[in-house]
Amino acid sequence: MAAAVERNPETFRVLTGERPTGPLHLGHYFGTVLERVRLQQAGVQTFLVLADYQVITDRDTTANVQDNVYGAVLDYLAAGLDPEQTTIFTHSSIPALNQLLLPFLSLVTEAELHRNPTVKTELAESHRALSGLLLTYPVHQAADILFCKGNLVPVGKDNLPHVEMTRVIARRFNDRYGNVFPEPDALLTSAPELAGVDGRKMSKSYGNAITLAMSEDETAKVVRRARTDQDRRITFDPQTRPGVSALLSTAALCLGAQPEQLAEDIGDAGSGRLKQITTDAINDFLKGHRTRRRELAQDNELARRALVRGNQRANEIAERTLDEVRSAMGTIY
Structure with missing residues (x-):
């Protein structure tokens, strides 16, 4: 897949992102940020979601989330991401994206959601009861990827099940209602997993x-x-x-x-x-x-302007995709 991206970067649309649960750290930089800059420079269409809604999959508060979002945008820009080339947006700002959850949830079973290894890991680390939001986390990620017709997802091996779930949802929707979504491929990244200074996961x-x-x-x-x-x-x-x-x-x-x-x-x-x-x-x-x-x-409005630009573009794309979904399902009134 990496060779195909190198040959024809303009044919790929990438969705990547993270939960803004805290400031970006060195692990993010080596693990994801450098790869995003590389894809942008190669000419790949890249969408970067700051998944603020997903902050509460395993916690009760959104405290500091706005500061974390703006701080992340500053780090992206400082690292070389260009908001004119990379669409940087926030989850909560794209209503049409989140509307895709309803039809997507009808395409998966409870057993399939319980089997997802990321859900199991997040649940074990949170020491909390399983919330509906955490259980359906893989479907949220499918909506993130498919709203923009993403056909390539950079992931480590641990996140391959999320890409497979997205492929299953796209396939089942297309089989049931007509061909709307691509089945995205995983782009396995070789970024090193950086431990914190105490040897545990950097957090x-x-x-x-x-x-x-x-x-x-x-x-x-x-x-x-x-x-x-x-x-x-x-x-x-x-x-x-x-x-x-x-x-x-x-x-x-x-x-x-x-x-x-x-x-x-x-x-x-x-x-x-x-x-x-x-x-x-x-x-x-x-x-x-x-x-x-x-x-x-020093420009207090720079991060906000970058998000306004990205949110506007993401909303336009999400609305078009949702219109296609409604048309395919026969729910245009």
Whole structure:
């Protein structure tokens, strides 16, 4: 699929995005942001959803969601995404997209929803009762992809079931009502999964994330708090030394090196030296991004204007798609 995209980028329409549950961090940057910039530069039509409605799939509040959305837009622009080329929009601003949920829900069974591994994982991590919103999360994602006739979805292996669910929904709708939707393909990404500074999944809620908007001093404080161990000899061993290995992985990514070689170079210099190297590597790597972000943030309306533009375009497309759906279903009055 990657080769097909390279040959004919203009034939693909990509939907990607994330839940704005907190500031974007280094894991987002390596995991998704760089790939989006690459696709845009290649000439692929890209739609980027900030899925604010999906924030409440596993929590009771939307506190700070607006700040998170605007902050994410600033990070996108600082990284090189152009709102004239990439359509950046918010879930809650596209009513016609969300109307697709009703017919789509009729195309899947409760058993199929319960089997989705992402639903199982999110439920286990939330320690909450299963909400209707979380159960139907894969159908929401199908609506996100299909409203714009997305035919390509960049995902890691863990998210392949979501793409397959979207394919099933598109196929069943087309079989039942007529050909309206493409069956999207997955574009498997090879982006590394970056652990937080404590070895766990990088997450703002764990306090182990290096956010893109941090200052150099704030970055240094987070790295200094990282838990390592008593062994002065630095080695790369994610299973038995998760904290040390997470710092090595992060520094190596920023330096374009291998963590094993970096560990060997540090040798017996200890965790203090490791933390200093990691801090310097992160701050040097993000220096340009952070400088551009600060410059962009001086225009208080820049992020809002980018979203107004993106929301307008997404609404126009969603309305056209919904009209096609109504026509296919015979519900035009």
